[in-house]
Amino acid sequence: MDYAELSDKELASLAAQGRQAAFGELLRRYQRPIFSLVFRMVRDRALAEDLSQEAFIRGFAAIGSYDPRYKFSSWFFKVANNHTIDHLRKRKLDTVSIHGSPHARTAREEEETRLVVEAGGESPDEYVEHKELGSQIEQAIGKLRPEYRTAVLLRHVEGYAYDEIAAIMELPLGTVKTYLHRARSELKEHLAHLAK
Amino acid sequence: MLDNDDFSMGFPAEMNGHLTAEQIQALLDGQLSDGDFADAQEHVVFCSRCHADLEAWQLLYAELGGLSELGPSPDFAARVLEHIPAQEAAAPWRQKVRAWIAARGRSARDHLSPERLQDYVEGLVPARRVAQIEAHLSGCKACRSDMAAWQGLFEGLGTLQSMEPGEGFYERVMAQHRVLKLLEAWEPAAARTGAFARVKRLVPRTRKAWAVVAGLAVPPITIGSVLLGEVFSNPALTPGYLAYFLSWKVGELGSALGSSLMDGAVESAAAFQAYAVVEFLSGSPLIALAGAVAFAALSASAAWILYANLFQTRRTEQSYVRASI
Numbered sequence: 344m345d346y347a348e349l350s351d352k353e354l355a356s357l358a359a360q361g362r363q364a365a366f367g368e369l370l371r372r373y374q375r376p377i378f379s380l381v382f383r384m385v386r387d388r389a390l391a392e393d394l395s396q397e398a399f400i401r402g403f404a405a406i407g408s409y410d411p412r413y414k415f416s417s418w419f420f421k422v423a424n425n426h427t428i429d430h431l432r433k434r435k436l437d438t439v440s441i442h443g444s445p446h447a448r449t450a451r452e453e454e455e456t457r458l459v460v461e462a463g464g465e466s467p468d469e470y471v472e473h474k475e476l477g478s479q480i481e482q483a484i485g486k487l488r489p490e491y492r493t494a495v496l497l498r499h500v501e502g503y504a505y506d507e508i509a510a511i512m513e514l515p516l517g518t519v520k521t522y523l524h525r526a527r528s529e530l531k532e533h534l535a536h537l538a539k
Numbered sequence: 540m541l542d543n544d545d546f547s548m549g550f551p552a553e554m555n556g557h558l559t560a561e562q563i564q565a566l567l568d569g570q571l572s573d574g575d576f577a578d579a580q581e582h583v584v585f586c587s588r589c590h591a592d593l594e595a596w597q598l599l600y601a602e603l604g605g606l607s608e609l610g611p612s613p614d615f616a617a618r619v620l621e622h623i624p625a626q627e628a629a630a631p632w633r634q635k636v637r638a639w640i641a642a643r644g645r646s647a648r649d650h651l652s653p654e655r656l657q658d659y660v661e662g663l664v665p666a667r668r669v670a671q672i673e674a675h676l677s678g679c680k681a682c683r684s685d686m687a688a689w690q691g692l693f694e695g696l697g698t699l700q701s702m703e704p705g706e707g708f709y710e711r712v713m714a715q716h717r718v719l720k721l722l723e724a725w726e727p728a729a730a731r732t733g734a735f736a737r738v739k740r741l742v743p744r745t746r747k748a749w750a751v752v753a754g755l756a757v758p759p760i761t762i763g764s765v766l767l768g769e770v771f772s773n774p775a776l777t778p779g780y781l782a783y784f785l786s787w788k789v790g791e792l793g794s795a796l797g798s799s800l801m802d803g804a805v806e807s808a809a810a811f812q813a814y815a816v817v818e819f820l821s822g823s824p825l826i827a828l829a830g831a832v833a834f835a836a837l838s839a840s841a842a843w844i845l846y847a848n849l850f851q852t853r854r855t856e857q858s859y860v861r862a863s864i
Contacts, residue, residue, distance in 0.1 A: 363717070370712055378704040392704050393745040399712045400719065400744075480695045499696035524654045531653075531692050 351415035359407045366403055373416070374399075377423045380496055384427045386485055394430055398423035413510070420501070420511045424493055431489050483533035491526035498523060558582060558589045563596050651675060651682045653689075660689045711746070718742055 346354065346368040357365035377398060382391035402422040409418050484492055493512060497503045503511065509519045558566075558579060565571050566579045583590050651659075651672060658664050659672050676682050722739055743749045770776060804810055820827040 361720070363713075363720075366716060367709075367713060370709060374704055374708060374712075375701045378708070379701040382702055388705065389746070392708055393747075395704060396708070396712050396715065396746075397744055400715055403716050404719065480699065484699075495696065496699075499693075500699045500701065524657055527657055527689075527692060528653055530696075531688060534692065534695070535688075 352411045355406055355409050355411065355415050358403065359409070369403075369419075370399060373419055376416075376501055377419065379500060380420065380493070381423060381427050383481070383484060383496055383500075384424075384431065384489060384492060394427055395423065398426045401426060414507065417503070417507050417511050420497065420503075421513070424511060428489055428493070479534060479537060480530070483530050486533055487526050487529055491522050491529065494519060494522040495526045495530070557586060558592065560592075560596075563589070563593055566593070567596055567600055650679060650685070653685075656682070656686050656689050660686065660693055711749075715742070715744070 344364075346357075346364050349357070349365075349368070351369070351372070354365045354369050358369060374395070378391060378395045381395045381398065382388060385391050385394065402419050405422070409415065484495060487495065490512070494508055497508045497511060498505075505519055505523070506516055508523075509516045512519065514522075562571075562579065566576065566583075571579060583593050655664070655672065659669070664672060676686060719739070719742065722742070743752050771778075820830060
């Protein structure tokens, strides 16, 4: 059987029966788009690979719950996006201020709790990342809030329709429209200096 | 004689010394103080111009005072009241229509909104609106410039490419997937003890975790392999001899352990006590029967307690799980 010629839905059905080759073909098809989305969301290559790997494992483990009435890619992007957003939310809770603890009562306490950021050279991985995400538009996308970023990437990189984005993000269609309009307005502002 | 300089009413007299129109009206309305009133009267007597003005104002006052009060027709109030509910109901509708017309007029005059321009650039505007937007764009330089900026942004977004994960990504995902599938195969038997969940939690999920596990596993595996290699490199030692030797040693160990346990049990104080109890019971069948009944009752109670704790509790927990899904 030539798995490369099967549709996503057929592959998902075979994968649900435990066919390893079907899992392999689905992974081959979606590793790039899923990794791209996650990488642009977290902007860290190693972390993006770990999160993408976890997203695939989650998706494969839950493949029996996939409903073939819907588009497989939308379902899979939903799994990956939810996993990434969960990670970003968790990371937001773990972040520390470089300006010192907000609970510091004296200048001394604030000084003691301040995070010292040492200047250092760029590691090879960081160099690659900066090269990949260093363009003005990538940087502007990086400044968007995660929900806006997802919407923009799904629309303009993956080419999803508005209703498909709404299904992936589990949001009403109107909210997706608003997200995209606002996200692009913010991007336009961030990139306004290029137009001058 | 009233002199303009002496005329100290609340408002000044005209620059030429005559009374102003306001002063004459105040005089006729009785709004002047006693002193001012006397001064004004005296001025009017001697000033022909102000006298004539005063007479003209008196004539107007007389005319106004002669106007009769006009009343509406008798059924006027009834007709007004009849229309009040209808007007109240119509008011919001009319307001809506006015607001809509005003908005239409305003949108035709104002610039296109960013949302409308984005939708236009994306090709999402309905056909009937396209002509309207294009008409506006042809006459509005600001909107044309704005639209060019949006087009630039859309082109920029269109240049974003998918990115490739690092080498070995495919193999890593498939390897982890296979390991988890293998573990799942054990699940039905192992799940009863929760062992599957515990083992599953131990499977590394990230590359760093895999690196740590590999780092920890490599030294013992290497040392063990070297030792085995050394042992089997001896020509006198074959796998068959080794198996025979091991089975002989294990058997010897087992028999030694069994005999020591047996000796310990037979010679222990508990064994002597048990023997004494059996001897006593065999001397009295009634007490032996009572003991057997008590033993059976205790065993049944113990079995019930075990059942209630192991199986009934699990069923209850599962119903909670089902309810919370």
